[in-house]
Each structure stands twice: as structure tokens, then as C-alpha cells.
Amino acid sequence: MPQKTNLNTYPYFDDFNPNNIYHKILFKPGYPIQARELTSLQSILQNQIEQFGQWAFQEGSPVISGNITYNDRYYAVELKNTFNGIDVFEYFGPIPGKIIFGQSSGVRAKVISCINSQKSERNNTTIYVNFIDSDYTNSEYIGFSDGENLLLEEDTVFTIGENQDTVLTIRRGEAFASTIDRNCNSVGSQLSIDSGVYFARGYFIKNDPQFIILDQYNNSPSYIVGFEVLEDIITS
Numbered sequence: 762m763p764q765k766t767n768l769n770t771y772p773y774f775d776d777f778n779p780n781n782i783y784h785k786i787l788f789k790p791g792y793p794i795q796a797r798e799l800t801s802l803q804s805i806l807q808n809q810i811e812q813f814g815q816w817a818f819q820e821g822s823p824v825i826s827g828n829i830t831y832n833d834r835y836y837a838v839e840l841k842n843t844f845n846g847i848d849v850f851e852y853f854g855p856i857p858g859k860i861i862f863g864q865s866s867g868v869r870a871k872v873i874s875c876i877n878s879q880k881s882e883r884n885n886t887t888i889y890v891n892f893i894d895s896d897y898t899n900s901e902y903i904g905f906s907d908g909e910n911l912l913l914e915e916d917t918v919f920t921i922g923e924n925q926d927t928v929l930t931i932r933r934g935e936a937f938a939s940t941i942d943r944n945c946n947s948v949g950s951q952l953s954i955d956s957g958v959y960f961a962r963g964y965f966i967k968n969d970p971q972f973i974i975l976d977q978y979n980n981s982p983s984y985i986v987g988f989e990v991l992e993d994i995i996t997s
Contacts, residue, residue: 763811764962766992768800777804784809811963818960821988827957827968833980835951836870836892838905839885839941842878849938850877850886852919852929856937859917860893864910864936868903869893874972882977885941889949889974904946910936947978952986961990 768775774797777783786802788794818824840849853875862869870890878886892904905911912934919929931937953972958965968988975982 764964764992766994768804772796773800775800775804777801777808779808807963810965814960814963814965820961822960823957824960824965825958827955827970829955830953832951832953833948835873835949835974835980836890836904837947837949837978838870838888838890839881839883839945839947840888840911840938841941842884842886844936844938850875852937853877853886853888855917855919856888860914861890861911861937862914863905863940864912866903866906866909868905869914870905874974876974876977886938887977889951905940907940907945908942910939912936948980949977950975950980950982959988961988962992966990 776797777800784805786798786805788798842849856872857874859872860869861872870892873889873891875886875888878884881887913931915933917931917937919931920927951972951974954968954970956968956970958967960966973986975984975986
């Protein structure tokens, strides 16, 4: 399947046609080079790569497969949306990767990711964590206590405000959020993929590492997961 973007338009005028069976563009000294010639030169080479790719691979085939990991123990902790009068998600930028602990429970965890209340199915700001001091290998695990404050293990600087122009520093051992008053712990599910290369639309395309939350608060998902291929022209 070749690319869907039509480049035979202003300002590119890529009029390459594989049925013409042209395989090379030659340049002569003393003559100016046209943008159309440079674009067509790329299209001729790309056509050669695409034909080889179609012989060697099916559309969407992994060339260098990214490692796929399914996580059915993606631990969710629901938080109150405000803390000390501030929307907690405003300063959550640096939170992933930090170690936090519960003020009353003493449970420690490393934050993996977070979603705001607008994206949450339960309308609660939610963090996803790996528990450090809990037996998370079993179905029964020790989570944070309902209604307790969460504290940071290291000093962290946040920027808040509409223009991110206000600096907020939360010191080690200082609370930055609190869990909801009832049933703050849940187990979600997540799928992640490492960087790899896939054959699609005639190109060998590299993907960045990425992840998707399948179910926010449930670990019995049923989905077909794949890539969505988008074509964009990036100008200067």
C-alpha cells in the first residue's frame, strides 16, 4: 500500500508515475535544478524501496519488532482533584518517576504515569504506580489508605499557572496530594511497546516507545491493539 498523501500538487508537483518506467533523473552542468526534479528523484528511489518491501514483507509486518509488554497489574490510585486549593494535575509534570509514600500507611510506590480528571472514567485525577513495599505479586496487595496524604521522598520543583510561570517547590516529606475517601486503590491494565521498525505504506517506519492504558480501573480487558498510521507534511 503506497502513501495516501498526494504530492502532485502545489508547491511540490511530484508527477512521478511508475508506469513510465523511469529509474533515474540526470542533471547537466549549467542548467538550474527544479524542485520537481529533486522531489521526483526521491520518489523514484522510494518506489524501488517499496517494491522490494512488498516482495519481502506484508503490509504492517515488523522488520525490527519492538518488544510488547502486557501489564494486568497496572495499579491505579485515585486522588482528590484539588489539594490546598490547587488542581493537583497542574503540577504533575515531574511526578512520573518519583518515589512517594503514604503519610499514615507508610506504603511507598514509584509513579509510572498519571491522568487528569477529564480523562478519568471516574472523574478523579489518577496516578499509576509500582508499589515498593507491597506484595504486588499476589492478588492481595497493600495499597494506600483512603483519605491519606501522599508525600514525596525528594525535593521537587513544579511550575503551575495558566502560563506555567509560577514556581512551586514541595520539600521532601511534604504532602502534595491526598487519596479519595473511599476505595482509592484499583488495578488497571496497560500495554506498552518498545522502539521498532515496521513496513507500512511502502516505508520502513520507526516507532517511538509508547504505551496505552487499556482499562483504567479493571484488569480484564478485551481489545485488538495496533498502530494508527498518520501522514503529515511538516513545513519549515
